[in-house]
Amino acid sequence: MQLHTVWFVIVSIFWTGFFVLEGFDFGVGMLHTIVGRTDEERRHALSTIGPWWDGNEVWLIVAGAGMFAAFPGWYATMFSALYLALLIVLIALMARGVSFEFKDKSEDPRWRTTWRWAMTLGCVLIPLLLGVGLGDLLNGLPLDSSHNFTGNFFDLLTPYGLFTGVTLLALCLLHGATFLKLRTTDHVRERARAVARPLGWVAIACVVGWVIWTRSVAGGPDVPQPCEILAVLAVAFAARLAITDHDGFAFASSAVAIAALVGSIFIDLYPNVMISSTNTAYNLTVNNSASGHYALVVMTVVAVIFFPLVLIYQGWSFHVFRGRLKSPPAGSEPGRSANVPSPGRS
Amino acid sequence: MTNDLARWQFATTSIYHFLFVPVTIGLAFLVALLQTAWYRNQQPEYKRVTKFFGTLLLINVAIGVVTGLVQEFEFGMNWSAYSRFVGDVFGGPLAMEGLAAFFLESTFLGLWIFGWDRLPKRVHLACIWLVAAGSMLSAMFILAANSWMQHPVGYVLNHQGQPELNNVWALFTNPTFLWGYVHVILASLVTGSLVMLAISVWYLRKQREVSAFHHTARLSVLVLLPAILLQMFVGNKLGEIENTYQPVKIAAAEAQWENCKPCSFSAFQVGGGNNDSTPTQVLAIPHLLSILATGTWGGAVEGLNQLQKEDVAKYGPGNYIPDVFIQYWSMRVMAYLGSLIALLALWGAWLIHKGRLDRSKWFLRAGLGAVVTPFIMNTAGWLLTENGRQPWIVQGLMKTIHANSPSVTSTDIWISLIAFVLVYLALGAADLVLMLRYARKGLDPDEGGDADESGSSPPQPTIPALSY
Numbered sequence: 001m002q003l004h005t006v007w008f009v010i011v012s013i014f015w016t017g018f019f020v021l022e023g024f025d026f027g028v029g030m031l032h033t034i035v036g037r038t039d040e041e042r043r044h045a046l047s048t049i050g051p052w053w054d055g056n057e058v059w060l061i062v063a064g065a066g067m068f069a070a071f072p073g074w075y076a077t078m079f080s081a082l083y084l085a086l087l088i089v090l091i092a093l094m095a096r097g098v099s100f101e102f103k104d105k106s107e108d109p110r111w112r113t114t115w116r117w118a119m120t121l122g123c124v125l126i127p128l129l130l131g132v133g134l135g136d137l138l139n140g141l142p143l144d145s146s147h148n149f150t151g152n153f154f155d156l157l158t159p160y161g162l163f164t165g166v167t168l169l170a171l172c173l174l175h176g177a178t179f180l181k182l183r184t185t186d187h188v189r190e191r192a193r194a195v196a197r198p199l200g201w202v203a204i205a206c207v208v209g210w211v212i213w214t215r216s217v218a219g220g221p222d223v224p225q226p227c228e229i230l231a232v233l234a235v236a237f238a239a240r241l242a243i244t245d246h247d248g249f250a251f252a253s254s255a256v257a258i259a260a261l262v263g264s265i266f267i268d269l270y271p272n273v274m275i276s277s278t279n280t281a282y283n284l285t286v287n288n289s290a291s292g293h294y295a296l297v298v299m300t301v302v303a304v305i306f307f308p309l310v311l312i313y314q315g316w317s318f319h320v321f322r323g324r325l326k327s328p329p330a331g332s333e334p335g336r337s338a339n340v341p342s343p344g345r346s
Numbered sequence: 347m348t349n350d351l352a353r354w355q356f357a358t359t360s361i362y363h364f365l366f367v368p369v370t371i372g373l374a375f376l377v378a379l380l381q382t383a384w385y386r387n388q389q390p391e392y393k394r395v396t397k398f399f400g401t402l403l404l405i406n407v408a409i410g411v412v413t414g415l416v417q418e419f420e421f422g423m424n425w426s427a428y429s430r431f432v433g434d435v436f437g438g439p440l441a442m443e444g445l446a447a448f449f450l451e452s453t454f455l456g457l458w459i460f461g462w463d464r465l466p467k468r469v470h471l472a473c474i475w476l477v478a479a480g481s482m483l484s485a486m487f488i489l490a491a492n493s494w495m496q497h498p499v500g501y502v503l504n505h506q507g508q509p510e511l512n513n514v515w516a517l518f519t520n521p522t523f524l525w526g527y528v529h530v531i532l533a534s535l536v537t538g539s540l541v542m543l544a545i546s547v548w549y550l551r552k553q554r555e556v557s558a559f560h561h562t563a564r565l566s567v568l569v570l571l572p573a574i575l576l577q578m579f580v581g582n583k584l585g586e587i588e589n590t591y592q593p594v595k596i597a598a599a600e601a602q603w604e605n606c607k608p609c610s611f612s613a614f615q616v617g618g619g620n621n622d623s624t625p626t627q628v629l630a631i632p633h634l635l636s637i638l639a640t641g642t643w644g645g646a647v648e649g650l651n652q653l654q655k656e657d658v659a660k661y662g663p664g665n666y667i668p669d670v671f672i673q674y675w676s677m678r679v680m681a682y683l684g685s686l687i688a689l690l691a692l693w694g695a696w697l698i699h700k701g702r703l704d705r706s707k708w709f710l711r712a713g714l715g716a717v718v719t720p721f722i723m724n725t726a727g728w729l730l731t732e733n734g735r736q737p738w739i740v741q742g743l744m745k746t747i748h749a750n751s752p753s754v755t756s757t758d759i760w761i762s763l764i765a766f767v768l769v770y771l772a773l774g775a776a777d778l779v780l781m782l783r784y785a786r787k788g789l790d791p792d793e794g795g796d797a798d799e800s801g802s803s804p805p806q807p808t809i810p811a812l813s814y
Contacts (some may be wrong), residue, residue, distance in 0.1 A: 051456035054411065058452050061418055062444035067443035068421065071618040072433020079422025079429075080751035086419055087762045091769055094412040098773060101408040105780050148426075149753040166516055291434040292510040299438055310453075317453050 003300060004290035007070035008251060008273070010303055012266035014066050015134070018173075019127070019168065019262045020255050025053040027176015028233035029096060033116060034337040035191040037179055040328045042116070048183040055314055056081060056094070056329040069299050071146055073289030074273045078133070081149035081264070085129045085156055092129075096122030101134030127172045128165040132156060134265050135164025139217055140277035147276075147284055160217050166264070167206040174203040174238060175254040188327040192286055193243055196250075200239025207235045207261060229268050231260035285333045351759040352424040352750045357732075357765065362770050363726050366410035366723055370533070372538015373403045374478040376569060378471075380562070385471050391558040394789040399562070400458075400474075401540065405780055407455065408774055416766065424759065428739055428749035435501050435511045436491050443487035451480030485530055487594075493523035495740045496731065497591040509743060522591060525584040526731075530578040535729065536687065537720035539570040544717035547710040555789055560704055563713075567694035572702060574688045581584050581680065582638060588734075589639050593742060594657070594666060595734030597650050598673035600635055604780050607646035609635035615674070661742070668736040676726035676733070683719045690716055692790070 019254040028049050036042030067075040079086060095118035103115035139160040177199055180192035211228045215221075224232070238253035269275075273289055276282035290296065377399050386394030408723070418440065429437075457465065458473040494500075501509040502518030548557050548561035589596040602611060616626045636645040636776030645796070649669050657666035690712055697703040711771045739746040 051460040055449060055453040055456055055707040057411075057415075058444060058448045061415065061448055063442065064418055064422070065437065065444045067437075068429060068433050069437030071533055072437055075422045075437070076426035076430040076751075077432060079419060080424075080753050082753050083423050083751075083758050084761065087765060090416050090419060090452055091765060094769060094773065095414040098408050098776070101405055102776055102780065105783070135697040147430075148751075236737035258443065291437070292504065295434045298514045299441060302438075302442050302445060306442075306449075310445065310449045314449065314453050315456050320457060320809055321460060332384050 002069070003284045003293065003296040005271075006300060007066070007290070007296060008266070008270060008286045010065060010307075011070065012067045012263065014059055014063035015266070016259050016262045018056070018063055018261050019172075021056035021059055022053070023058055023074060023127065023168075023172045023175045023255075023258045024179035024200075025049045025176075026123040026127050026172040026253075027174070029119050029175055029176070029194070031176050031180060031195060033120060034195055035184075035188050038328075039112065041188060044325065044328055045184070045188060046100070046119075047050075048180060049326060051317060054097075055317065057065040057097070068297075069070045070291055070296060071205065071273060071289045072286055072291060077147045077149060077274055077284055077289075080135070081143075082133045082156060084135070084153045085133055085213065089126055089129050092125040093117070096126070105107070123172075124169065127168045131165030131168035132161040134168075134262070135161035138164075138214070138265055138269055139276050140275035141276050143274065143276035143282050143284070145226075145282050147282065150278065160213060163206075163210060163213060167203075167210040167261065168258075169194055170203040171235070171254070171258045174199045174235070175251075175258055178238060178242050178247070178251040180256045181242065183324055184326050184327050186327045187330045196239075196242035200235075200242055201233050203257070204232075204239050207231055207257065210261070211264075214264065214268060225264065225267065226266045227260050227338070231257055231264060234260055238252040257313070259342060348754065348759060349747055349750045351763060352754075353746065353758055355424060355759060355763045356420060358763070359413065359420065359770075360768055361728060362774075363410065363413040363417055364724055364728060365721055366406050366413065366462050367485070368530075368534035368537035369383060369401065369406045369541055371481045372536070373399060374408065374474070374481050374542065375535065376538050376565065377403055378478045379386060379565065379569075381474050382578075383561075383565075386465060391789075392561065394631055395558050395562050397547075398789050401782060401784060402541075402545075404455075404459065405777060405784065409454070409777055413770070413773075423762075424751055424754060425739075425749050426751035426753070428744065431508055431749075432740060434495060434519075435498075435509050435795045438511060438514065439487040439491040439494075439517065443484050445691035447480050447484035447487060450481075451477055451484065454480065480698060482531060485534070486699065488526055489527045489692060490517045490523050492731075493517075493526050495518045496526075496588070497522040497743060498740055498743055503786070509740075522584075523589050525580060525587050525800075529577070529584050529727075531578060532573050533720070533724055535569055535573040536577060539566040539573065540687070540720050542566040542719055543570065543713045547713035548785070549788075550704050551710045551794045552713070553709075557702060558789060563703055564698055567691060567698060570687070571691040571695050574684065574691050578684055578688060581684065585638065585677075586641070588731075590648055592734065594650065594653050594668065595619065595731075596639065597648065597653055598668050598670045598734060599677040600639075600647070601670050601674045602635070602647055603651055604649040605646065605652050606635070606649065608633050608644040609623050609647045610640070611635040611638065612674075614678075664737065664745075668733050670735045672729055676730040678777045680723050680727040680730070683723050687716060687719060744765055779813070 017099055028045060031044050032045040036045040059069050064075065064079070067078070068074055099115040099119040099122070103112055103119070106112070131158075137160060139158050142155060143150060144150050174196065177192050177196040183197065184192065211224050211232060214228065214335035215224060234253050238250055238257050241250035246251070271286050272283045273286060274284040276284075291299075377396060380392060380396040380399065383758075384396055421440075427553045458470065458477060460474060461470050472783075494517055497520055498509065499520050500511060500513035502512050504510045512721040519712060542562055544564035546559040549559040550563060585596060585599075600609075601615065602609065610632045612627055613631055615629075633643055635647060636642060639645065639647050651671070652807040658664065664785050693709060694703065694713070697706050697709055704711065706738045735741055737745050737747065739749045
């Protein structure tokens, strides 16, 4: 396998990892006002992702920076083409990121409501708009012969791109629900189960629709590809298991579903990285957008050394904070002590 | 117009970002020192101040991280021509930064915040040190990338005239990088220790928690003193390095229009902007510029007019002189404020030696006021180094005017510039309110006892509600 193909795989893994890990963070962010009805319960719902969300967000940074290093042409065209969409994503990321820190620092109800909205809205917009962007890679955007985007913001809102965004949003919601079910107890967990039922149906409908639509967009055979079939099966499993007590399997299934869907986009894309709707001769490919051989060798060495390390210590962090958080008693007065993860000391 | 707007946007967002970065790097190191002290002496007040400054660190990191994301995306969004042209060399350090530093910093920060009662003490202590190491590593990679823009090394031009990396080692042994990196780390230690000092002396003045903040006041002075003294040497050395590779930058910083030998140092002048090559010297020190720039008593320094002629001969017609006013004053702001801070640190060290640090009314006042200076100096430093590179975006390889995204209109940039400014103002206001409120609130009384080793007391609710 040539090095630029290796790097295409690595970049795909970064994007996929980002959606698998941040996917449940976004889902929890969107659902925290639904599964939590008091301030304390909402705080409890968000504390399920407390130790991890920031590390998960780094997957987006390495996805972008990995593209910059290995495929400067792709990074330059994609980021300048998606300009206003990425502006909204950045502001949404900021709103979400600081609301974790800010929202509980004042008792003022207006302060809390503001940051609660910042959290929820941010978590809706980020996967939706990044999904639109990924869908557009495959669907094609107006690019000229020097690989510059020639359209405007509304050219980004292609029906297929929008539907890809909605599908990812639905998967993040389901993924968040299975995660909350896995990490909480009692009535908070029951509410996550209750919300997972309709979300499961929506997610199945979206993924099936997306696979059918993708077959006509991506070219190639009319029958679904293995990764797409996997996405459909996994989302069906996730939706079914989410309403049972198999919390671990439900979460694993929703993780596989989201990974398979994002992975499908990149598999369908290869060897292109961005389709030009102006003229297929102007497509960006792994070949014409990649860095030189030496730079790719250096980056491969760096990735081989550091990426396994990252997986080890990030995995360890998940291991340290594994286990359910005891949900606060229903209707209790706000207090802090209920958030202690588990009575035992490690 | 589009190009100017993109420059304004980058300047605004990166200056804002760098208000928070040095605080993070400096405070992470100081908090790690405090926790190490607690680990060794087991005195509860060390744990209390560790947690107190740890919370301030978190509020800062929250903003530093999200504004850093903007920087990472901005290269592709606003500067796609630049990204396409230099990504082969410049993208590498950025990706390394993500893989080697950001993951480390954010993962172990999560472990540290939530791990107080979960992890063995030794492991928990290692977490904060890894956070500190991660923040310093990330500065290393980004400065290697920035130094390449100041002094490109380790590349060849391919058949399309684009730089291609051919020696990654050269990026990290670039003299501009080595001295620039040390300069930034020292600046961060100065910033962090001045923030810690200001908060400590505020409590000492109010006579609150004296036994705890006495320690942090001492610690901050003890870190500040060597950092600022070294910094004066390193800053000067960096100037010499830049004089070798970017002579225009330093000549502009000295507002030296004509060749001179020997050269006097202009300590204060009026006028002398880009259209005024005959400033009124208010105070000039004979021979000092020769000594600073060349290390000799009577060394010659080339003036801007001469350098402009040389650059035109080399690169073709154009204006190769950056804004002299910005260069001249950002250099002096750093040098003069740095000297004042060095005096403050010496004064503090002397008071510590005499055992009178907590009671010196004037030092406590000065220590509080000094907190604004590192932010001014840090901003001045970036203005000096980035403005001084103009008109180049990569010295000698690509001009800034050719670097912005061709597909992005000035309307797009107006929208994003206004959006960023509004969001940043809101974030800054919220951050300031929170920092001040938190700094005033004092230490958490629950942390006083450290009796949980016995195993008889129930585990304390020490996890912040969701402090992160």
